[in-house]
Amino acid sequence: MLIKPKSVLIVGGGTAGWMTANSLLNVWPDVKISLVESEDIGVIGVGEGATPYLKQYFKQLGIAEKDWMPECDATYKLGISFEGWSGSHLAKSYFHPFFSVLDKPVAEMFFHNCGLRRRGIEAPVAPDEYFVAAQLTNQKVDPTACLKHSLDIDYAYHFDSVKLGIYLRNRAVKLGLTHVIDNVQDVKLDKNGDIVDVSTQQHGCLTADHFIDCTGFSSRLINKALKRESRSYSDTLFNNAAVAIQTQYTNESSIKPQTRSIALNAGWMWNIPLTTRQGNGYVYSDGHISSDQAETELRQALNIQDDANVKVRHLNMRIGRLNEHWHKNCLAVGLSQGFIEPLEATALMLTQLTIDQFVQSFASQETDLITAQNSYNQKLNQVFDGIHDYIVAHYQLTKRQDTDYWRDNKYNLVKPKILSEILYAWDNGLDVEKVLSRHKNNLVYLRPSWYCILAGMGRFPQNLKHSTQVADVEQARKYCKDVTNKYFLS
Ligand SMILES: Cc1cc2nc3c(=O)[nH]c(=O)nc-3n(C[C@H](O)[C@H](O)[C@H](O)COP(=O)(O)OP(=O)(O)OC[C@H]3O[C@@H](n4cnc5c(N)ncnc54)[C@H](O)[C@@H]3O)c2cc1C
Structure with missing residues (x-):
């Protein structure tokens, strides 16, 4: 020793x-x-x-x-809501939840429907429908409430x-x-x-x-x-600067136990709810916009006037x-x-x-x-x-191409090798689980996270056929509501 x-x-x-x-x-x-x-x-x-x-x-x-x-x-955190990342033709947001044992049955339905959709068959694949944390978040439920049923789920803060x-x-x-x-x-x-x-x-x-x-x-x-x-x-991630502004609540009752990650013109904005205030910031690429432009865009997103007296912090990131x-x-x-x-x-x-x-x-x-x-x-x-590979996946999978920043992300970034293999398998009907398993020592994010990001960003063929093999999303919704009522609200 x-x-x-x-x-x-x-x-x-x-x-x-x-x-x-x-x-x-x-x-x-x-x-x-x-x-x-x-x-x-x-x-x-x-x-x-x-x-x-x-x-x-x-x-x-x-x-x-x-x-x-x-x-x-x-405050508690049950996952991250990605808003404005997926492009206009898709859902405006998707949720990357923290997973729990309660998810098992519905997660299988999600994987199944994603499998169909990859083959061009019409099937509901919004990750939000299939994970209990998404339901808990929407209902603003205290995740520790299930302790009285001797159940302890994963969550963060x-x-x-x-x-x-x-x-x-x-x-x-x-x-x-x-x-x-x-x-x-x-x-x-x-x-x-x-x-x-x-x-x-x-x-x-x-x-x-x-x-x-x-x-x-x-x-x-x-x-x-x-x-x-x-x-x-x-060479794989452009963002190297941030600007942060704290704000007070205007409507506390709308706050959910989630971080919001909202795509902007040259990066994305975080919104983090604390008990006394909110933390906000814009993570951006200084090769695409200046710090002044970033601050202006963040102020606009937060509805803060240019002359309003707020504390603004500019940061560089290595x-x-x-x-x-x-x-x-x-x-x-x-x-x-x-x-x-x-x-x-x-x-x-x-x-x-x-x-x-x-x-x-x-x-x-x-x-x-x-x-x-x-x-x-x-x-x-x-x-x-x-972790880096999973972060890069957000920029490779987004359908946004409305600014130079998003176009550069799509076309001018180096693609990490393992990520390329995962995407190749996903796009070509190959066994994605096999690829994930082959690289298990190098991956931090597991199957549910990969399916959430791929489905959330809409990585599927566009022309769809109908089929009877589709797992019933109504059943998934009902399950998530039922376990929320049983373990958290009763
Ligand atoms: C924009 C942004 C957003 C982030 N968001 C998240 C997030 O959501 N979640 C998350 O987990 N992390 C996040 N992080 C990272 C997180 O902020 C850090 O990991 C965390 O705060 C720990 O920082 P640190 O202690 O390493 O460094 P610092 O907080 O910078 O502390 C450095 C310390 O070293 C001291 N020091 C430096 N030089 C000397 C010296 N010569 N002599 C004596 N003391 C010295 C300083 O005084 C200070 O006490 C974010 C970072 C950035 C930039």
Whole structure:
């Protein structure tokens, strides 16, 4: 087994830094954990949607929803509504749900009908009809209501990311973490390339056995000091900037437990409902519009006058991932290790996975550090690339061609290899499950997600025949309503 470090210094106090701190305090109570963060630089302050993975995070730490959710203005999230992505001749939106055991019977009907539609047979294939989470979302149902029936389904959260950082910071400090507020100015390496210490403005040199780089996009340790290289995703994903505006509710009763992702002229806009306000932002390609144009378009979408006094934040995004997330005695976690645009809100899931797998490496039988690091880095790269492929699918599958941005997405982006294989099988009546299964180690999204995006974006032949083999969508609708009433509303 690898020898666990006796002391760990986390550099950076964004969500990644504080999630890492709490995880390590939980699994390594005998290790001295410290965190240094800069008040001058601050945190990125966006990133308010999650995947169901985050539910597991709080569970692992024994943090109850009633304790953290009110402190972070958090709401439940049952999936993402994609609006305006599919093109004018199709449904205006489709829902990518979080799946649950309740979906099994109706999911099979969905797969069956998609199979017919791929062969040119008329069949209802809107994903929203076949998954219970879509029904729960439409009825604005509390997903925890089914606990009284001894049923626990997957769901995620929306939250105020700054408040979540503060909540996790207070908890970590209470558990004994040493917290330093200072700017890291330099990183000293020994002759082997390991980090010896980081020097700060006011606290001198801070040393540890192991260092964790949570410095966000600046990647101060792993990239600037250890010179680890990245794989850019810029040939497959155009979006590299964002503008964010928070708004107050005008009609709270219309809010559903979902993130909305609304396609705009040169990217897409998120809308995230919190208990006290909404988070909104436009993720766009600065090669297609300027930051001023993006802000104007976002203001228009939100119905905010140009002269209205709202706080607007412009952000640049570095899209890609490190080749080595763990190198020498340094691990990169969070934006410092990479970022795929937030279309499926996967960044915190990657953060968790990065920490969990790191800790597990010390519990495995492997004794050689380099071998452990190589296998760790390979695994993380597979997950990053797997998510990347699913994100790219949105841009390859959209039927939109109304601006240069959407046309460029359609025709001028490199197509990832596995995605091309999936699309080829889907379009040519081949066994898609076989392709998904062949690539299972490289895919993060499974069959239901692939069917939802392919059907949601309308990837089917246009001329349709009628058939009697169609699964009855009325039956699916009735099933989703019945389980909602049985498990959540009674
Ligand atoms: C537009 C956008 C939308 C996003 N949406 C989502 C989403 O919906 N869901 C999701 O999961 N994620 C999302 N993310 C990603 C999410 O914001 C981040 O993964 C998350 O906030 C963690 O960031 P971080 O802690 O790595 O970096 P940061 O928040 O940038 O924190 C970096 C920390 O390092 C410190 N630091 C930096 N340099 C130094 C130094 N020299 N000395 C001392 N301290 C230093 C800073 O002060 C700060 O404390 C989004 C990101 C962007 C850009």
